[in-house]
Amino acid sequence: MHDKTIAQLGAGLAAGEFSSEELVRAFLDRIARHNPQLNAFITVTVESALAQARAADQRRQRGEAGPLLGVPIAHKDIFCTDGVRTSCGSRILDRFIAPYNATVVEKLNAAGAVMLGKTNMDEFAMGSSNETSFYGPVRNPWDLEAVPGGSSGGSAAAVAAWLTAGATGTDTGGSIRQPAALCGVTGIKPTYGRVSRWGMIAYASSLDQGGPMARTAEDCALLLGALAGFDPRDSTSVDRPVPDYVAALDRPLDGLKIGLPKEYFGEGLDGEVARVVESAIAEYRKLGAETVEISLPNSQLAIPAYYVIAPAECSSNLARFDGVRYGHRCENPKDLLDLYTRSRGEGFGAEVKRRILVGTFALSAGYYDAYYLKAQQIRRLISDDFRRAFERVDVIAGPTSPTVAFNLGEKVDDPITMYLSDIYTIAVNLAGLPGLSLPVGFVGQRPVGLQLIGDYFAEDRLLNVAHRYQQVTDWHQRAPAAFA
Amino acid sequence: MSLGPAEVAKIAHLARLAIHEQDAPAYARNLSAILDLVAQMNAVDTTGVAPMAHPLDMAQRLRADDVTESSQRDHFQAIAPRTEAGLYLVPKVIE
Numbered sequence: 001m002h003d004k005t006i007a008q009l010g011a012g013l014a015a016g017e018f019s020s021e022e023l024v025r026a027f028l029d030r031i032a033r034h035n036p037q038l039n040a041f042i043t044v045t046v047e048s049a050l051a052q053a054r055a056a057d058q059r060r061q062r063g064e065a066g067p068l069l070g071v072p073i074a075h076k077d078i079f080c081t082d083g084v085r086t087s088c089g090s091r092i093l094d095r096f097i098a099p100y101n102a103t104v105v106e107k108l109n110a111a112g113a114v115m116l117g118k119t120n121m122d123e124f125a126m127g128s129s130n131e132t133s134f135y136g137p138v139r140n141p142w143d144l145e146a147v148p149g150g151s152s153g154g155s156a157a158a159v160a161a162w163l164t165a166g167a168t169g170t171d172t173g174g175s176i177r178q179p180a181a182l183c184g185v186t187g188i189k190p191t192y193g194r195v196s197r198w199g200m201i202a203y204a205s206s207l208d209q210g211g212p213m214a215r216t217a218e219d220c221a222l223l224l225g226a227l228a229g230f231d232p233r234d235s236t237s238v239d240r241p242v243p244d245y246v247a248a249l250d251r252p253l254d255g256l257k258i259g260l261p262k263e264y265f266g267e268g269l270d271g272e273v274a275r276v277v278e279s280a281i282a283e284y285r286k287l288g289a290e291t292v293e294i295s296l297p298n299s300q301l302a303i304p305a306y307y308v309i310a311p312a313e314c315s316s317n318l319a320r321f322d323g324v325r326y327g328h329r330c331e332n333p334k335d336l337l338d339l340y341t342r343s344r345g346e347g348f349g350a351e352v353k354r355r356i357l358v359g360t361f362a363l364s365a366g367y368y369d370a371y372y373l374k375a376q377q378i379r380r381l382i383s384d385d386f387r388r389a390f391e392r393v394d395v396i397a398g399p400t401s402p403t404v405a406f407n408l409g410e411k412v413d414d415p416i417t418m419y420l421s422d423i424y425t426i427a428v429n430l431a432g433l434p435g436l437s438l439p440v441g442f443v444g445q446r447p448v449g450l451q452l453i454g455d456y457f458a459e460d461r462l463l464n465v466a467h468r469y470q471q472v473t474d475w476h477q478r479a480p481a482a483f484a
Numbered sequence: 485m486s487l488g489p490a491e492v493a494k495i496a497h498l499a500r501l502a503i504h505e506q507d508a509p510a511y512a513r514n515l516s517a518i519l520d521l522v523a524q525m526n527a528v529d530t531t532g533v534a535p536m537a538h539p540l541d542m543a544q545r546l547r548a549d550d551v552t553e554s555s556q557r558d559h560f561q562a563i564a565p566r567t568e569a570g571l572y573l574v575p576k577v578i579e
Contacts, residue, residue: 358519
């Protein structure tokens, strides 16, 4: 059962081939067997998963239906789950039991999906390799010496190793798309505001966006249909109808105009990754698409602008972790300042501290204009590049990441090199656009992802473009031998 | 821009973040490298470019000034490190 897609599992449940309880037990067995090796889950919620599965089976007996009813999923440990530890990959929240559910969690509960557990992640979603997690790194199921990418590395690895049918992730600078690429799964970062951020622990609020990760674009369409929508509790949520993403999947690609940004195929892109990406683009031409070279001239400024804006917002957001209301508190504080500084100093890891310090510096008196204001102006230029490009093309395609998964430990001591893993994904967050990564081949045994970028709220088009490719290729059906 | 351990200590104080003295040189090195990366922004003239604070240039949505939440003080304080009589306990701040 575990090797089926969400669409197939939904059909099997509807046809009575198996119950949700049987399905969930099968996945929980796989997690028990494989998670010690992968470390993809921080918390496995065995009892509540079985209770949710039985409830889903009862709902079905009463005549309810729905594509996610009884389907096992996992949540990134950044989403608050009522009564379940929500660690955000950090020591500071190691013993934090969330007192309420995130909207994303509520929505999947309402759809009848069954939560298997909470997936590992870079601490506070700050990282590109899952190595900043307090709970230790996740391993890439395709090659245990390789990182799974980050920050949603646990979700990507769990989907790739078939430990869950689908998972949620969040993406602030590439944290859904880059691990999806490195683990050979499909993941979509929706338009900013499409999926509620309520109950999703904030890193950089003007960039953060949640979204689904699964094996296929069709499964992502099913999940996104449940996740998307207006939420009055998130002041940046967009009040706009959610289209039928599944209905849009089969639209033919004849006449589709795909823009290929020349900046995404230049220096820094691994030659073998480039070849795999180019063969995927050739496949799109066979499907009837037309490709045109475009330019996103300010691309090289995305990482510099991001590493001002994201740390600035993080330094503000993470001020709430003070050892007073929840989370880690130091022993025997001598005064209030000592309580704050030591609780935070003990609770946060090195990368989170670096970003808090950069953000604090950038926002400090005398530096605001040179850093934060300048970065916001660059953000406008980057956004304008995309706006001009979408006057000429329907979607933009290129590599998701400049290399395949790197080795564990390879970049952990060099933040700058690590940051460059997100060189093709970060601009999309700055502009607030939707982006998708799908598996399109391998270099050796490590997967390569193709990134598709769409205009605002064109998630349906991105899923359609990915789905048509998956109808004529089988990369998304491959499984790492050790986990098949 | 290059930062030294003393500047790191000052920023860490502003951020209310304890940094061990022996770690300060490494943070100074990393922060300086990040600021060098960020300095690439200066290659572009942004005179007259309107800063972009939000991807959709939305206005802040307002809601009616109605009570929408009930008090859940006990529920929320159940996860607090130290409370007493409905209050959060911190070290003495007023002598």
